[in-house]
Amino acid sequence: MSASLVLILLMAVLYAGGVYLLLGRSMTRMLLGFLLVGNATNLLILIIAGPAGLAPIVADGVEPSEMHDPLPEALILTAIVITFGVSAFLLALIYRSWRIARADVVTSDEADVAVGGADSSIDDEESSEAEDGSGEDTEFEGRAEAKTS
């Protein structure tokens, strides 16, 4: 049975990008990686569904063999909804972990903190409100630095 080369390439790229991000240590990257891998897997299910066909809606004069395989579609629908639920939970987890640690590094060592600090100071320069404490992002960053150092 034939499969679309474009889809296979796309899936390979999504998997590669997703795994690359998953191996990172930042939680947001992991979440993005998870989303990519999830979509790659859905694409995989779509690929194994075989060749493209008509929409699987029963109508006169449409043979089942002309339709696109409906079962993988149903499986993907279930899978994307589950992925959605999990990513919503992960986002809440990211928020919570940020509120606790003010940083989303899973395990932070000194080098990490230094890097974070350096970059946040760049942010400070970019947003002029950093001094009076009304720019939130930078402000919390400052707090995170104070805490970790």
Added chain:
Amino acid sequence: MAWPLSSPCRGAADLALTQALVETVTLVTFVLVLRRLPSAIGQDHGRRHRIVRAVIGVGVGILMSVVAVVALGSRIAEPISLKFPELAYEGGHGRNVVNVLLVDIRGWDTLGEMSVLVVAATGVASLVFLSRRSSDMPRLGPETERPRWFAHRKRMAQAPIEATASAGVTPDGAAPSQEKGNQRTPWLLAGKTLAPENRSIILEVVVRLLFHSAIIVSVYLLFAGHNIPGGGFAGGLVAGLAFVARYLAAGRFELGEAAPIDAGKLLGFGVLFAGGTALVPIFFGVDALTSTWFEAELPVIGHLEFVTSTLFDIGVYLVVVGLALDILRSLGAEIDRQQEEDHGDESSPDDGIPGAHKVNTLSHTPDEPTPDTPATANATERSTR
């Protein structure tokens, strides 16, 4: 994310619809959380060398493609799905095979998937509220309190709350636009609670006009799903997006005005509905989740068909709406509130359990001792006029 582009030509209309909606909601959720986090959050702290990671990633990609091609190439039998169109039409009384698969033939999977959504929503609430599952939606209190909130918001003018709505508004515009803000007819009730520079009258008008149509579309998708693309998921997501729009246009109090229901209850009723549809047939001596089919000739309306699996789909709809509300309530409204609390009371460390005990006091804001500086007092005065 990549895939709605390719789907129409593959005849997967339901999939395209639902995927597009799901990705939209995912994106909204992402933005809701990320707007609160520092910009450095996505920084790469990986200790493993980038090249090593890239090699592993590419390796996985290639491996999966090879195995997929080989597995597909060795297909040994006709897929069972060739029978589905016939089964769906004859047994499930629906033309949309994918929908019949979801709510009837493979309804047990969908029931499980709903439990995943319910428990994920519970988890989101658990992590944001920390010690309670159910809490009131933030609602507008009595008339008198609105100026207070307005003043409070004004004081922290820089806060990028409703960032989406306020894109392009400069802090300098705050003072002049404020007076105007109070003379506006409220298109959305809670719009008043926003600092004027965060309001967008166009957005409020559009949302006001679109909201009810969106809800009707969602209900239409729900009931039409049995025969054409749509169904409980798609419908629920459309309704969820309608609430997202209300929240984005007019802030967290609008959410309570739009849906004064406890999201937890909605989730619970959704599962009860779907679980009940699965349970009841057992008492009639048939297998769980067996669907029945009613047909009637009604005056005026004409020929009417009703399949009990539609009830199951209503459960799905309720769960999805409940999830959307829960996400907005926790990752939207409660995060806003925690942020304001952080700003309002800088000295208090917020690492503990903020909001856990305060969440119900939202509608009683006037009772809360808000530290009023002279500036905000002025603002209050002006705005009440």
Added chain:
Amino acid sequence: MNALMNSLIPLVVLLPLIGAAGALVAGRRPKLQVTFSITVLSLVVLTSAVLVYLTDQTGGHAVTVGGWSAPFGIVLVVDRLSALMLLISSIVLLCVLVFSVGQGMADGDRETPVSIYHPSYLILAAGVFNAFIAGDLFNLYVSFEILLVASYVLLTLGGTQARIKAGITYIIVSLVSSMLFLASIAMIYGATGTVNIAQLSVRLGELPADIQLVLQIMLLVAFGIKAAVFPLSFWLPDSYPTAPAPVTAVFAGLLTKVGVYAIIRTETVLFPGNTLQTVLLVVALLTLVIGILGAVAQSDIKRMLSFTLVSHIGYMIFGIAIGTVAGMGATIYYVIHHITVQTTLFLATGLVERQGGTTALNRLGGLLKASPVIAVLFFIPALNLGGIPPFSGFIGKLGLFEAGAQTPSPLIWVLIGAGALTSLLTLYALMRAWSLAFWRPKREAHEEESPALDRIEEAPEETSAVQETKASPRIMIGATVAMVTVSVALTVFAGPLYSMATRAAETLESPADYISLVFPEGGVS
């Protein structure tokens, strides 16, 4: 009788789900929630007990959900193995629920916020039960997702730093495993065009051997992560111990066993023939030895128990790898024993934590005098897990070794030796914990910091932090006593139970039995 089974089988999943819905709707009435949960789980225990009786009579039954005949619809299959797993897991879930209710009532719901805890717990239960009866590979994936997402919520309950950190590791690992499982399902559907397990059993056998091998390895890795088999077990000791005591107890007892159950099904129904025997034996050996060496090096009871948990999964993999009826029967008995005893030990540790304020061994002491009841409640399952005759741990291990000796090979003899060593080291680790926590006078613990304990690995802060000591409410002690009683009952009724486990293994010997349950009229291709 089939009509009765038809109605009972879906109930084990529907009851907890509807209970969870009820608990959500009754979000503000904790008492009502507690009533819902306990009623629902008690009903499931009853249902499972009836199912065990009925399946032992008839050999099993398959329900076609929604009346859609296999392979088109989803089937729920209960054979002897499923029924036994349902019964033991429902009993464990009920006891732990009662324990946590006791804890919640005593602590004012701070640890286990009732309005989140009950719905999540019941949905977890539904996921576990569904995994045991799923006759459809994709439905098995959905069950895993249900129980995993529920476990994420329960693990991060309260959102403290340690729990969030542990939760992140656990979630990422689980996500990888889920994605691998889903990808395997996709490949399997691509190759065979079906997801019905019984039909797969036939169709997978017709595939070329190398593709079979790839698919089998993908599934085994996915399930191996869930079952915490070495080298896929690194995440477990870092994540489980931080959760609230009852949550850790039910995770430790049940969740890994769901993975083991899935491995049993993979090796007996989907890919019969035991083609990977050597690999599984090596994995079992490493799991046993490395796990127990980790356990001996721990200074915290919860972490030590988590390492013994990983280690003892090795016994089950060993039994599966032997592949004979005797080996599989011993494995099934061992799984039941281990679910019960490991949960009991974690519950007893929860009591220790309340009583002593910590689970760090260098701070505990004198608990025997303070609460002899807890000392006994910890001692009995400790002996049991350590494999002291006549307890069920001994019977299970003996059964495994006998089964191994019947199909001798050098590797199997090495494994029998490693198994015996692991048993001894388990006993050593547990007895050391017991004597330090209970036997040693209280003041010694404070005066001299034992040098041996100082050297070994630092326990994570959260678990070793001394909290205020609290007396344990009767309900918590009662629930633990109930679990100890169940574990002793496994010994007392070892005869009938072991023979039923063997009968369950006989139905697993060839996939034909499973297939005939799903397709009673035959003709599957």
